[in-house]
Amino acid sequence: MDEEIRKAAYNRWEEEGRPEGQHERHWREAEEAHRSNSAVDQNRPSDHGGVVPPDESETSSDAVPSNRQGSFKPGELASENK
Template sequence: MDDEIRKAAYKRWEDEGHPEGQHERHWREAEEEVRSKSTGVPQTWSSDHGGGVNPPSEGSALSEPSSANEPGSLKPGELASENK
């Protein structure tokens, strides 16, 4: 299996134009690719793509209230920069 990973990593390196310092990422991605082929389970998560986490959409419960954007609407200590 290491030979397959080595070939896949080398191909990734070539396809990206021989970048320096990316050997660990190429190996990891190739390893995931080869393992998913051998198990038949497609890889659905990649650290290079943020782990599938999407930013909250407008109007979601995680978004800031609209009044927080108005000058003077925040109290002292409510900003993260003030909590250092």
């Protein structure tokens, strides 16, 4: 874990142009990022609970138009509603 944090802190330092005296902030930010990434990974099921998403052809929705070419009608796109 410390090795991952060290590499992340070093990358932050490099990205900021190698400023002097910022090592503690870079380390703290890298620790926080590592902690939040670990929390997300722990909440994510590793095998999706055995659930397989349905085939796209088996799903339909009136709320969301399909991605097929020609499926949008004038006025359905958000950019046209402005």
